[in-house]
Amino acid sequence: xxxxxxxxxxxxxxxxxxxxxxxQRVGLxxxxxxxxxxxxxxxRRAAADCDVVTLTDYVNPLQFGPxxxxxxxxxxxxxxxxxxxxxxxEVVFAPTTAELWPExxxxxxxxxxxxxxxxxxxxxxxxxxxxxxxxxxxxxxGPCWAYFGEKDFQQLAVIRRMVADLSLPxxxxxxxxxxxxxxxxxxxxxxxxxxxxxxxxxxxYYALLAGKRAIEDDGVDDPQLVSQAMADALAAGxxxxxxxxxxxxxxxxxxxxxxxxxxxxxxxxxxGRARLIDNIAATAPGPTEGGIP
Numbered sequence: 001x002x003x004x005x006x007x008x009x010x011x012x013x014x015x016x017x018x019x020x021x022x023x024q025r026v027g028l029x030x031x032x033x034x035x036x037x038x039x040x041x042x043x044r045r046a047a048a049d050c051d052v053v054t055l056t057d058y059v060n061p062l063q064f065g066p067x068x069x070x071x072x073x074x075x076x077x078x079x080x081x082x083x084x085x086x087x088x089x090e091v092v093f094a095p096t097t098a099e100l101w102p103e104x105x106x107x108x109x110x111x112x113x114x115x116x117x118x119x120x121x122x123x124x125x126x127x128x129x130x131x132x133x134x135x136x137x138x139x140x141x142g143p144c145w146a147y148f149g150e151k152d153f154q155q156l157a158v159i160r161r162m163v164a165d166l167s168l169p170x171x172x173x174x175x176x177x178x179x180x181x182x183x184x185x186x187x188x189x190x191x192x193x194x195x196x197x198x199x200x201x202x203x204x205y206y207a208l209l210a211g212k213r214a215i216e217d218d219g220v221d222d223p224q225l226v227s228q229a230m231a232d233a234l235a236a237g238x239x240x241x242x243x244x245x246x247x248x249x250x251x252x253x254x255x256x257x258x259x260x261x262x263x264x265x266x267x268x269x270x271x272g273r274a275r276l277i278d279n280i281a282a283t284a285p286g287p288t289e290g291g292i293p
Contacts, residue, residue: 016054
C-alpha cells in the first residue's frame with residue numbers, strides 16, 4: 001500500500017473503520033513528528049504485529065506550558081512521511097489544530113495520582129494535555145493496538161491507566177527505549193544539544209546505571225540512597241541541572257519504602273537548552289536460600 005497522508009479527522013476514522021471491516025488489525029503510533037530511530041522502531045514493531053499501521057504526526061499544544069518550546073519544536077512533515085513509509089506505515093494522520101479542535105476544548109482528561117509527581121510536578125498540566133489528546137486520537141482511531149516507547153515511562157503509565165479506567169478498546173504496547181551507541185536515549189529534543197553538550201549528554205544514562213548497580217550489585221534498598229547515587233553520578237561530569245532522580249514502583253510510580261523486586265529508575269535534567277529524561281528498570285536481589293535476605 002502506498003503511504004497516504006490524511007489531515008481530516010473524519011476521513012482518518014472512515015479509513016481505519018474500513019480496514020477493520022476487512023478484518024485487518026490496526027496498529028497506531030502516536031507521535032509529535034520529528035521522527036527519529038526510536039519512532040521508527042515503534043512503526044516496525046507495529047508493522048510486525050498488525051495488518052495496517054497508521055502514524056499520527058501532530059504537535060499537541062495542550063501539553064506545552066507557557067514557557068515551553070511549542071513554537072521551536074521541530075517540524076518536517078515531508079521527511080516524517082518518507083521515514084514512516086520506509087519503516088512500514090501505510091497512513092499518516094497529520095491534522096492541523098483547527099481540524100482536530102474546531103472549537104477550543106472544554107473537556108480535559110486527568111489521571112489522578114500518576115500525573116502529580118516527577119514530570120507532572122515539573123511541568124504542571126503536561127499530562128492533562130497528553131491524556132486529552134491521546135484520548136481524542138483513540139476515539140477517532142477506534143479499536144487498535146497502540147505503540148509507545150518506554151523512554152517516556154511516566155507517559156506510558158498514564159496512558160495505560162487512562163485506557164483501563166475508561167475501558168477503551170485499545171491494546172497499549174510498551175516498547176524498549178532506543179539508544180545511541182553511547183547510551184543516550186533518542187529524543188526529538190536532542191536536536192537542541194550543541195556538539196559539546198551532545199558529547200556529555202550520555203552521562204544521564206550512566207547516572208541511571210549507577211542507581212542500578214547500587215540496587216543490584218551493592219544491595220542498597222533505601223530509595224533515598226539510590227537517588228543520591230544517581231544524582232552524584234550525574235554531578236560528577238557535565239553541567240547538568242538536575243530536576244529529579246527518582247525510584248518508583250513501575251505500575252503506580254510511587255516511591256517504595258524499601259527497594260524490593262522490580263523498580264523503575266527515572267531521571268530528568270537540563271543540559272543547555274535541552275531538558276532530557278530517561279529511565280531504566282532495576283531489580284533488587286531476591287532472598288537467599290532459606291528466605292534470609
